[in-house]
Amino acid sequence: MWADEAALDATQRRLDEWESTLADRARRAQSLATRVAALNGTAHSPDHTVEVTVDSAGRLVDLRLDDRVRQHSAAHTARLIVATTRTAYADLLRRVTVTTRETVGADDPTGQAVVDSYRRRLGDERSDPDADR
Numbered sequence: 164m165w166a167d168e169a170a171l172d173a174t175q176r177r178l179d180e181w182e183s184t185l186a187d188r189a190r191r192a193q194s195l196a197t198r199v200a201a202l203n204g205t206a207h208s209p210d211h212t213v214e215v216t217v218d219s220a221g222r223l224v225d226l227r228l229d230d231r232v233r234q235h236s237a238a239h240t241a242r243l244i245v246a247t248t249r250t251a252y253a254d255l256l257r258r259v260t261v262t263t264r265e266t267v268g269a270d271d272p273t274g275q276a277v278v279d280s281y282r283r284r285l286g287d288e289r290s291d292p293d294a295d296r
Contacts, residue, residue: 188267188273191266191267191271191273192267192273194266195262195263195266195267195273195274195277198262198266199219199259199262199263199277200219201219202218202219202255202258202259202262203216203217203218203219203224203255203258204216204217204251204252204253204254204255204256204257204258205217205225205251205254206247206248206250206251206253206254207247208243208246208247210231210243211229212228212229212231212232212235212240212243213226213227213228213229213232213240213243213244213247214226214227214247215227215244215247215248215250215251216251217248217251217252217255219255219259221252221255221284221285223248226244228240249286252285252286253285255281255285256278256281256282256285259277259278259281260278260281263277263278
C-alpha cells in the first residue's frame with residue numbers, strides 16, 4: 164500500500180507544480196498585456212519637420228509639424244508623414260519585442276504570438292511570406 168501512497172504523493176506534487184507553473188505564466192501574460200498597452204512608438208522625419216506618435220494599437224495619437232513644412236509641397240509633407248508613421252510603427256514593434264523578452268522571455272510561445280501579431284498588424288515585411296520576391 165505504501166507504494167500507492169508514494170505514487171499518489173508524487174502525482175500530487177506534479178499537479179501542484181503544474182498549477183504553480185500555469186499561475187506563473189498567467190501572471191507574466193497579464194503583466195505583458197499591461198506593459199504593452201502602455202507602449203507607444205515615436206519617430207521623426209530625417210529633417211525633423213515631422214514627428215509622429217502611435218499608441219499600442221498602432222493608432223496615430225500625435226502629429227507634430229514644424230513650421231518648416233511650409234517650405235515644401237503638400238505632397239512632400241504627406242509622404243514625410245506616411246514614411247514617419249511607418250518608422251513610428253517600427254519603433255513600436257521594437258518596444259513590444261523588448262518588453263516581451265523582458266517580461267516572458269524570447270522563447271515563450273505567448274510572447275512570440277504577441278510579437279508576431281504586431282508584425283502582421285504593423286506591416287513589418289518580415290511577417291510577409293512574399294517579402295523576399
